[in-house]
Amino acid sequence: MNVLTEFSLFDKTSTLDGVYVTFMVNRLQMLYLLLIMPIYLVQPYMIWAILAVGVLSHFNLMILSKWFASDYSVKGYQGFSQLLGRPLLRFLAFLGLPLLLLKISILVLGYSEIVHQFVFPAVDRNWMLLFLMVVSIYMAAQGMEKTIRFIVIAFFCTIWMIVLYYSFFTYPIASLSDLYPLIPENSSDFFWKGILLIWSSLSGPEFLIFLAPWLGKNEKIPKYLSIGNAITVIEYLLLFVATQFFFGADLLRQAKFPMIEMIRYLQLPVFERIDIILIALYMFHFLFTIAIFLIYFYGGLRIIFQKRDEPINRLSFFLACLFIYVSLVLLNEWLWEEEQNVLVDFHIWAGAVSYILVPSFLVAMTKIKERTKGGTF
Amino acid sequence: MEHFKITIFTSIIFSVILITGCSPFNENNQIEEIAPVIFWSIEEGEGEKFKMSTIMPPLIAEKKQIYTLEVDLIKESGKEFNLKNYRELKVGQLRIIVINEEVARKGIKTLINTLLADPDISQRLYLVVVSGSFNEYISNQLEQHEKIDYFFYRMLKHYENKGEITVVNLHQFMKNLYAPLSDPVLPLFKADNENLAYNGTAVFKEDKLVDTMTEMDEQIFQLINNHxxxxxxxxxxxxxxxxxxxxxxxxxxxxxxxxxxxxxxxxxxxxxxxxxxxxxxxxxxxxxxxxxxxxxxxxxxxxxxxxxxxxxxxxxxxxxxxxxxxxxxxxxxxxxxxxxxxxxxxxxxxxxxxxxxxx
Missing domain, CATH: 3.30.300 (GMP Synthetase; Chain A, domain 3)
Structure with a gap:
């Protein structure tokens, strides 16, 4: 196998159905931040906050769907360069690469920490990093289209876990008074931080802007986007209410990963540590996201170094992934222990800002372009 | 030049992979060589120490013995028990923590925190307060009833949500401890040389035992409380x-x-x-x-x-x-x-x- 042979990452063989959009939107919103969300939301009246931010997110997704409806999106790179111009595009790619790196690192490091803490406390943490990266690189190397198709597997492997949370509603220690009070106290700092966190946790669908060529021009995309968002909000509500029943507001402050601790409380008659299986299954949609981000990272590198005319070869792809892996190991070594909160804060802010800015920016640019062109394209 | 590049490339790949260390597995969990104990019993020891006991080996067809240790820190027992017995003590199957009444009166917050810090210990662990000496009871009865620890666990599990006796696990205790408007309770058993019998409910304020309810009071408690x-x-x-x-x-x-x-x-x-x-x-x-x-x-x-x-x-x-x-x-x-x-x-x-x- 010659490492310099061409291999296709960005081939399109068929147009994918809109239901992939639903799956992707939902799973991209159910990543790492969900696991730590209840610690920041604590009080039961944040249920209203989840609903409100979910509705806001719906409107944001409608703006995003306008991008999908425009002519520029389906053309992929050509569309972007026509819309934004090459220099601006290079600059934005340059900005976007650290963002991608940050997101990948939070996902990988966060997941490995969960595995290290709950499943394999005696195994060296770097091993989990390597394992995740190797599997993600393998999947990313299959190409964008196969990776998108993988979301079906990831979705169906993880969506059924919501059924398990039903048992938390029926435990004798759960009582309706755990959900009171339903009105907020004076809006304190942590209330706004909670809203920021929910918004950032709902961010993720903005990364679908690059996938328009594979999805084709589809009028029903707004519908699929909103269904995905609705499923996510329902899941957030169910999970948050389950944490209220299980922990109560005060004990919730002490927990580190409330979702995982709740799963550990579940027991089947034959098999006790069901949380091991659930944590392993949880890896599927982390994997999908990391693979998609790896492909984006590689595409972004090609734009920055203006190598778009050269064919894609395996060597350059693996080098890009190696670079990411090495930076992950370094981040893990230096920053994850002490500065974890700083990294997660960065991640929250970056996610929130990108979710707000990206759809609006693109739609605004489209409108400006159309106006300067004087009519339809 | 081609060879040089390939050599550099492969050596980088190898070193990056070997960052993870050669052998990732540090623990030996061969089943004949471990002793997953079922309970820990904590009593007062000399001075400020705790006296901790457990039965090893559990559930194997071998002669069982009760091991007792004096320790300062609860988890120290994990290490000390291992040094005494050739089987390594594992806490993954820990089901019951038996706390002596005097220890409970002094406060069990540190004990709870230790238990919570270990990811192997499940939160469905039953907590039980015993007055009298649980160790004496076990030592005396171990000859005739080999699986005494296991059957004590089965008894607690049987009555878990039935409302006949108070059965509280670690998570329920923690939830009531931290909730601002309620105080936790634990079951109280009485042990002497011959018998271990349910005696009532122990009432806690914060993490210290303040009172016990027996007989009629205990029945009223069962009727008015949750079940x-x-x-x-x-x-x-x-x-x-x-x-x-x-x-x-x-x-x-x-x-x-x-x-x-x-x-x-x-x-x-x-x-x-x-x-x-x-x-x-x-x-x-x-x-x-x-x-x-x-x-x-x-x-x-x-x-x-x-x-x-x-x-x-x-x-x-x-x-x-x-x-x-x-x-x-x-x-x-x-x-x-x-x-x-x-x-x-x-x-x-x-x-x-x-x-x-x-x-």
């Missing part, structure tokens, strides 16, 4: 045993928490009666019911008053103050109001008698 069902309700003052008692409790606060009225409706049947009344006559049955109602009202009021003075709320009365659209009452404020509250208890008994009644 609201008792299979056998013994009222020795009337030589009566009620069966299959269901209770419905209504708690209403009046007058800005200055008084509370507790309405208890009990329904069940009389299973055994040795008193003087003739229960086949309706009027005598009614008289008995009235007498029992006032007796129970007096007992319950006394019990609640006792806890008012101790500023403890094991009946979770505070939870009834929570309403959906009102600000919750503060923890300290609640305890103050609870201390000064006037309590009115009203019982309503409906007992179906042993046999047919002539009206």
């Amino acid at each position: 609201r069902y008792l299979k056998y309700f013994k009222v020795p003052a009337f030589s009566l045993l009620g069966g299959h008692i269901h209770s419905k409790v209504d708690v209403e606060f009046e007058n800005n928490y200055k008084s509370v009225s507790v309405q208890v409706d009990l329904e069940g049947k009389i299973e055994d009666y040795l008193g003087e009344k003739d229960l086949t006559k309706q009027d005598e049955l009614d008289a008995l019911t009235q007498e029992m109602e006032s007796h129970l009202e007096k007992q319950t009021k006394q019990l609640l008053n006792k806890y008012q003075d101790k500023k403890v709320d094991p009946f979770h009365m505070g939870k009834h103050t929570l309403k959906p659209f009102e600000r919750p009452i503060n923890d300290k404020e609640w305890i103050n109001k609870w201390e000064q509250m006037e309590i009115n208890v009203d019982y309503n008994l409906k007992l179906s008698p042993l046999n047919h009644v002539d009206s």
Whole structure:
């Protein structure tokens, strides 16, 4: 196998159905931040906050769907360069690469920490990093289209876990008074931080802007986007209410990963540590996201170094992934222990800002372009 | 040049992979060589130390022995037990923590934190307070009953959500400990050389044991607290045993928490009666019911008053103050109001008698 042979990452063989959009939107919103969300939301009246931010997110997704409806999106790179111009595009790619790196690192490091803490406390943490990266690189190397198709597997492997949370509603220690009070106290700092966190946790669908060529021009995309968002909000509500029943507001402050601790409380008659299986299954949609981000990272590198005319070869792809892996190991070594909160804060802010800015920016640019062109394209 | 590049490339790949270390697995979990113990028993030792005991090896067809250690830190026992016995102690199957009453009076917060810090220990661990010496009981009975620890666990599991006896696991204890408006409880057992018997419920304020409820108080607790069902309700003052008692409790606060009225409706049947009344006559049955109602009202009021003075709320009365659209009452404020509250208890008994009644 010659490492310099061409291999296709960005081939399109068929147009994918809109239901992939639903799956992707939902799973991209159910990543790492969900696991730590209840610690920041604590009080039961944040249920209203989840609903409100979910509705806001719906409107944001409608703006995003306008991008999908425009002519520029389906053309992929050509569309972007026509819309934004090459220099601006290079600059934005340059900005976007650290963002991608940050997101990948939070996902990988966060997941490995969960595995290290709950499943394999005696195994060296770097091993989990390597394992995740190797599997993600393998999947990313299959190409964008196969990776998108993988979301079906990831979705169906993880969506059924919501059924398990039903048992938390029926435990004798759960009582309706755990959900009171339903009105907020004076809006304190942590209330706004909670809203920021929910918004950032709902961010993720903005990364679908690059996938328009594979999805084709589809009028029903707004519908699929909103269904995905609705499923996510329902899941957030169910999970948050389950944490209220299980922990109560005060004990919730002490927990580190409330979702995982709740799963550990579940027991089947034959098999006790069901949380091991659930944590392993949880890896599927982390994997999908990391693979998609790896492909984006590689595409972004090609734009920055203006190598778009050269064919894609395996060597350059693996080098890009190696670079990411090495930076992950370094981040893990230096920053994850002490500065974890700083990294997660960065991640929250970056996610929130990108979710707000990206759809609006693109739609605004489209409108400006159309106006300067004087009519339809 | 080509070779050089390939060499550099492969050596980078290898070193990057080997960052993870050569052998990722540090623990040896071969089943013949581990001892997954079922319980830990914690008593007071010399000075400030704890005396911890457990039975090893559990559940294998080998002669079992009770091992005892004096330790400063609870988890130190994990290390010390390993050095004493050739099988490595594993806490993954730890099911019961038996705490001596004196240790419980001093506070068990550090113990709880230790248990929570270990990811192998499940939160469904049962916590039990024992008065008397659990170790003596185990040492004496181990000869005849080999699986004594396992059957103690099965007993607790059997009664877990039934309402006959209080069974509390680590998570429930933690939830009530941290919740501002309720105080945790644990089951209390009494141990001597021959017997280990359920004795009542131990009431905690924060993490320290403050009081124990036995006999009639304990039955009232079971009826008024969460489970609201008792299979056998013994009222020795009337030589009566009620069966299959269901209770419905209504708690209403009046007058800005200055008084509370507790309405208890009990329904069940009389299973055994040795008193003087003739229960086949309706009027005598009614008289008995009235007498029992006032007796129970007096007992319950006394019990609640006792806890008012101790500023403890094991009946979770505070939870009834929570309403959906009102600000919750503060923890300290609640305890103050609870201390000064006037309590009115009203019982309503409906007992179906042993046999047919002539009206």
